[in-house]
Amino acid sequence: MSEPRPEIAEFLRHLSDERQLSPNTLRAYERDLSELQAFLGEYLGRGEWSWSDPEVDRLALRSFLGWCGRKGLSRRSTARRLAAARGFFRFLHGEGRIPTNPGRAVRAPKMDKRLPGHVTEREIREVFVAAEQRAAENTLAGARTLLVLELLYGSGLRLAELHGLDVDDIDTRTGQMRVTGKGSKQRIVPVTEASLRALERYLLRRSEVGARGTDALLVNARGGRLSTRSIQSAVRGSLDVAAGARGLSTHALRHTFATHLVEAGADLLTVKELLGHVSLSTTRVYTHTSRERLLRVYRDAHPRTE
Numbered sequence: 561m562s563e564p565r566p567e568i569a570e571f572l573r574h575l576s577d578e579r580q581l582s583p584n585t586l587r588a589y590e591r592d593l594s595e596l597q598a599f600l601g602e603y604l605g606r607g608e609w610s611w612s613d614p615e616v617d618r619l620a621l622r623s624f625l626g627w628c629g630r631k632g633l634s635r636r637s638t639a640r641r642l643a644a645a646r647g648f649f650r651f652l653h654g655e656g657r658i659p660t661n662p663g664r665a666v667r668a669p670k671m672d673k674r675l676p677g678h679v680t681e682r683e684i685r686e687v688f689v690a691a692e693q694r695a696a697e698n699t700l701a702g703a704r705t706l707l708v709l710e711l712l713y714g715s716g717l718r719l720a721e722l723h724g725l726d727v728d729d730i731d732t733r734t735g736q737m738r739v740t741g742k743g744s745k746q747r748i749v750p751v752t753e754a755s756l757r758a759l760e761r762y763l764l765r766r767s768e769v770g771a772r773g774t775d776a777l778l779v780n781a782r783g784g785r786l787s788t789r790s791i792q793s794a795v796r797g798s799l800d801v802a803a804g805a806r807g808l809s810t811h812a813l814r815h816t817f818a819t820h821l822v823e824a825g826a827d828l829l830t831v832k833e834l835l836g837h838v839s840l841s842t843t844r845v846y847t848h849t850s851r852e853r854l855l856r857v858y859r860d861a862h863p864r865t866e
Contacts, residue, residue: 567611568593571651580744582720592644599624611649612658618665621645625669635669642668677809678816683802684713690801695761700769703762704778704786705794707755712795712810714752715739716817716835719810723788726775727763732756741836749834822846 564572572590575581581589601607603623604615624645628638646663653661679687688709695706711717711725721739729738730751737751751759769783776785795810814835821831832843 564590564594565597565611567652567657568597568648571648574651575647582742584720585742588640589644589647592641593648595628595641596624596645596648599627603627611652616658617662621662621666625666629669639668642666677812678819679799679802679808679812681820684816684820686802687798691798695758698761698765700762700765700781701794703758703765705798707758707762708778708791708794709798709813710752710755710758711737712813713817714755715749716814717749718742718814718836719788719791721836722810723778723786723791725777727777728775729777730759732759739836742838745836747833747836818843818846 568590571593572586575589576586600609600616600620603620604613609616621642625638625642628641633641642663646661646666649658649661649663652658688706691702691706691709694702696702708722711722715737717739718741721741724740725737731737732751735751735753735756736748738746739749740746766779769779769781773783774785778786778791780786780790792810795813796808799808799812800806818831818835821834822828828840828843828846831846832840835843837843
């Protein structure tokens with residue numbers, strides 16, 4: 561794939577400076593827009609073209625969506641690429657680089673409502689029983705994995721938020737934690753008693769690996785900040801002990817956190833703040849999960865549903 565055009569690089573700088581998006585999100589934008597650039601080169605059939613060309617229009621974007629589908633991309637992935645293209649063309653139009661924004665008239669592919677993967681209360685108990693048994697061996701890896709699970713499930717953290725935590729971000733006196741989320745926005749979230757107990761055990765092991773040169777909460781055996789890949793691997797291995805949790809990722813624990821809160825009667829506004837969502841509409845997916853549970857209970861309990 562060819563180097564992104566200068567306009568794409570300018571847009572990425574804009575996203576970084578103005579919206580303070582994470583490096584992972586910026587890389588996703590760059591990949592999506594590089595694919596759009598590659599497609600337009602094929603679509604227009606010439607090497608020399610500009611974003612302001614009349615042929616770079618609504619029809620071209622609709623053809624791009626079809627191209628994504630032929631490549632085997634899911635509707636969700638295709639919709640994400642369209643969102644990136646819309647934002648890019650909106651930026652170019654705002655800068656006066658193109659006369660109109662062709663993305664405004666293109667509809668995103670209709671997606672089936674998909675409930676987030678999550679773990680049942682029985683399964684999460686199985687996961688923690690196994691993790692606590694391993695932590696009882698008093699190894700760095702065992703104590704660290706238990707803390708990772710407690711923070712992901714107990715506080716609903718994203719993987720990047722957990723990875724970026726420093727020791728001083730957790731106030732053991734108040735039982736609260738400072739989290740830096742998307743767009744470098746900070747929020748304060750509660751920390752469970754179980755997490756604080758796991759933290760106390762883990763810090764003893766952390767001190768043994770010479771981690772005094774870093775502020776990172778989660779460290780590897782050499783004392784450096786633990787990688788996101790290592791966190792994912794530890795979580796996947798832990799979730800595999802429960803049949804219904806096999807194959808799920810770190811994000812499933814965040815979904816489980818929210819699902820269990822909603823099922824226990826927590827209001828969506830509270831869950832929204834705890835998750836760090838910007839919009840309540842993002843949090844509303846958990847009402848579908850709750851409705852599924854209500855229907856299941858109804859069918860099991862009502863004598864006329866047999």
